Amino acid sequence: MPDTDSDATSAARVLVVEDEAVVAIDVRHRLTRLGYAVVGIADTGEQAVDMAGELVPDLILMDIMLAGKMDGVEAAACIRDRYAVPVVFLTAHSDRATLRRAGGAGPYGYLIKPFEERELQSALEIALYKSRMERKLAKTERLTAVTLKCLGEGLLTADETGHVVFANPAAERLLGVPAAAIVGQPLDVVYRATPGEANGATEREVAVLHCPGGHDVPVEQTTSPILDARGTSLGTVVVFRDVSLRQAAERALRDSVANLRCALTETVNALTVTSEKRDPFTAGHQQRVSHLAAALAGRLGLSEEECEGIRVAGLVHDIGKIHVPSEILAKPEALNAMEMGIVHGHCAVGHEILKDIPFPWPVARMVLEHHERMDGSGYPGRLGPEAVLMASRILALADVVEAMNSHRPYRVAPGREAALAEIRSGRGRLYDPDVVDCCLELFLRDGYRF
Template identity: 40%
Template sequence: METAMKSQAELSREVEELRTALQEAHAALDAIREGTVDALVVNGKSGEQIFSLVNSDQPYRILLEEMSEGALTVTSDGLILFSNKRFAQMVNSPLNKVIGCNLQTWVAPEYRKILESLLNMVTEEKHRAEFILVTEDGARLPVYLSIGNVKVGKEAAVFCLVATDLSEVKQIEKIVASKKMALAALQASQELQESLEESIKAIANTVESRDEYTAGHMRRVGQLAPAIAREMGLSEESIHGIALASTIHDLGKISIPVEILTKPVKLSKIEYQLIQTHVEAGYDIVKNIKFPWPIALLILQHHERMDGSGYPQGLKGEEILLESRIIAIADVIEAMASRRPYRTELGIDAALAEISQGRGTLYDPAAVDACIRLFLEKRFSFTLSPKSFSHA
């Protein structure tokens, strides 16, 4: 009888312990969803692992909350530890329902294996890919997903994800594709070429609507680059191609968060690395459009340098197209001569000194000489005023 009573007491105690554990689990989940905790301890194969949920850098957290892209922190199993409001809006779900659930809930079935494999890659390399999210009401949303790994312990790791809504981009791609199909039925002519160029410039206008500085910068580079080419004696056909490429050379910045493009202070290393991806994004947008000139390559190469110190491929000397070398100089001159979100303008004299100092090492010698002649002897000037920024 005593043994039976003892067993019953033990059973009651175990039930009470389970009830307490369940209550604690519910409380923890509510805290995670409401964002009121700083860290989460998870039992895994390697024992307890602590995941930080709140960055002590309050301004950075505010940036995450206010940015126009979705931002997430997830475990290698896909558990969402943090989500900003924008991601919740993208999947059309309450924020407290997003936090604490698995990211796979919002990923289209055909992309889940891909996401699983990316979350199992514990490397410092950043991964970027297009995905389809499925919203609360079943709609499919195309996004550009950037995934980065962050170590928080000896073995524990979390992943920081940024999801960019590609709905507008995909719509533009459909319009461009539709126009290409229509134009394919016509013979190559001046009218056809002008129509195609207008389609690309229409995409550049999308960049202007997001960031007026970038658009003004592209238009002014589009004035200087063909002027340098003409001073160098290039053919009018080549000059035409340079004019088009330079006018849309920063097209890929459509994939960069506006908050980073217009940030009024110096960018962090991670933010600068994200900015650098704009050349590849721009290349991807136009690579399948047939032009008489290698427009996609000119966009891809405009940050390469003669000594191989540029990006994204580290090309050297003649490996870089001459047209790209010309656009690179026009890009540097305009950027230094204009006011940036994080500094005042440095002026034309400082810009000319920069390309003179880098002549033959960073910049093409003939293009440097032609550019200097334009400003000092032929009094070249931009007809569009640079965009001014307030630091308020």
Template identity: 30%
Template sequence: MKKSICTQQPRTNNKKHTILIVDDNNDSRVLLKTLLKGHGDNPTIAENGKKALKKIADKKFDLIISDIFMPVMDGFKFCQTVKEDGNGRNIPFIFYSAAYKRKEDEEFALKIGAARFVRKPVEPKKLLSIIKEVINESEKREFALNKAIVPNNDEKEIASLYSERLAHQLIHKEEELHDSEERLLSISNTINDAIIIIDSRGIITYANKSAEKLFGYSNSEFIGQGLCDTIMPKKYANAHLEGIKQFKKTGEGNLIGKTAELCAKRKDNTVFPIELSLSSFKIRNKWHAVSVIRDITPRKLADALLKKSADTLQKSYGGMISALSHMAEARDPYTAGHQLRVAELARSIAVEMGFPSEQTDGIFLGGLIHDIGKICVPAEILSKPGKLSDIEFKIIQNHPQVGFDILKEITFPWPIAQIIQQHHERLDGSGYPNNLSNSEIIPEAKVIGVADTVEAVASHRPYRPSLGIENALEIIANGRESAFDTDIVNTCIKLFNEKQYKFA
């Protein structure tokens, strides 16, 4: 005995239309619901025919708009069930489908009691017009009297037509799926990267042409084999087998959704570097993984050559800077070794403060030639044992600018020319040659400035003996914040007092 769905009563024209939307596609449901609500109607949604029947049993509807191709109960079966119910047959029914488009589909839809058969897509204005027409017909009872009743003697014909429509659509879907698979296969085989798919056991179920070419296996040699038996080096085997256990349960793993650089093995057992991108998907409740594999041997070779070139260039820079350092000190025997000692102290400060290695290298090399500008200072001034005159002192003060002018056209990976130009600048603007202050002075020059002051005070000079390291540290300590960067000064003092740093 069939359950009565609901008794539909005539509505007054000023009442909102209560409309049931049945579609398995969420986007389609939301769009149609939004459209109807925007025009003053009261829509309700269901994902398939079976759920829609439950809603009809609990609520009165003025109209049903249904898709056809849906899981659990399709639109045709849903419409038949509604129209065969003694109390539900008067609900007007509109099919709104993108999957069923043949003339025979429309004829069958109308035969089982639908008022209209609308093919997606359709303009919203047109769809609203159709809805209005169908509801008006229903209210005038035209649809109920002429079309809603399905004669008993048509039951066999209806069943036959339904089976025919369903079979045709399934065949059509199968053809679409086959065409889609063919397209994906064609695309996969034109991609230069190797693509390998494994199941939840780690067994290869698919390998494209590029995979065959890259690893040296034929397709038949790939399919049905494990990764450990084909392309995976032994060093990864244990981790892979453990990972497969987790992947089988959850579809997750250490490399799922990531790109990593690893090694792979060819059929001839040669091992080479690869870039692996891994993702997962589910079919029939079982996890599968797609590996996109790229041979990065050329990239690694290029990186190695680039590193070799960079190392060679670095040595060339170092050799050039060392030569300039010796040239400057050859003219000033009293300061021989000064630049090297400054460079070594500055580097130690930078390392202790956590400067990046590249920046630390620049500080060291800049320290090696920070006084290169003194090659333009007359030797008698450099080695004068007595006090310098004002003019002589101004000549000495010009050496940072001279050093900058000598090196400014040379392109170094570090700001060498700026380090030389600014190593006598001070935070309060009292330095030279440009009276720069605080943030205008680059960090490298601030470090060299502290190291230079400490070494100069602690060493012998033509005009005075060494004042000792304690006096040197006291001078920079007193100059914190005014002349020197506080963190740099504190680090320098820490090196001498706590880490027993000593000049070589």
């Protein structure tokens, strides 16, 4: 059975238009034998038009010469304009004038009387196939047209000569010019943009569009060639979008982040000052630890953001000492076991103080872990290396090295060489070996100084 656009297994529905009854009956019988469904027979052009609208056939087999005021050519043209039903002419007249006139109605084929069934089937199948393809193409064109009209991005299409052949409503709006004034103009006249840098997130180029009205608009743009199957240029398409609101939002966000970072910096500085007011003998200790820890992190290849987190943690790593009595902090002799226990509690206290502050880094955890050791002998959790952050190991080493380079009430500073000897002897046992090696290079090869 012939297939249709909607159902490949159903018979195509055919309307026969023929004013000779014997011929009409013969055509109907032939169509039935071939598997088509004859939905009706009309004998005038007027009746054919009416039945086409009522029955909506898949195809019309139309005699050119009909009784009445409207012949087959006029009826076919009317049906084409109103209902878009394909028509195959059935005629005994094959002279040039008749065929030329019939061609104006846009027929899908011709059958010259008399004809054989195979000729009838071939003509109808070709007409049905052509009709299906045209409907599919029309559907695709409608979908594309509606999509382009609804597209929020401006779109300009130019032909191979560089002249604009299409502009969607968004392009009209962004350019401030109606499509009628855009189409037909050279693309480089209508669309003038100063290119900038590529947007890494979207892979689109950022540009400044100079609109015909005299104002400039920041846009993201993509220009692509239109090529045929052989690679020959058929034209160019430009897609662009206004990014002024997004850029304004990004600026506002950057300003907000800068303000938050400023507030965070001031908060951290305030915490640092608060801590060191309690222990004037170690004034500057946290800043020096912070600087060394950040230098170690950078040398170890940590990201800029990770280095900043370690720097901030270094500035407040001893904030927990505010719970330690001043008498203990300033005691000019070795601490007893009870006093040492109080001092050891400063890590947990610091964690409690900082844990609810929404730092973008694990600052509270670094403060908690900065006295842990690789062999589990540290405090407060006696954690092994697998449980301690790399950032905490860096901070721990920086704290040891700086402390041994500073005086305390109960001792003079052992000095740099003693500090480096300490971390060498504790490499892999107390301190992370990579951090130790990095610290030794920093002091001995690069000449780092507090």
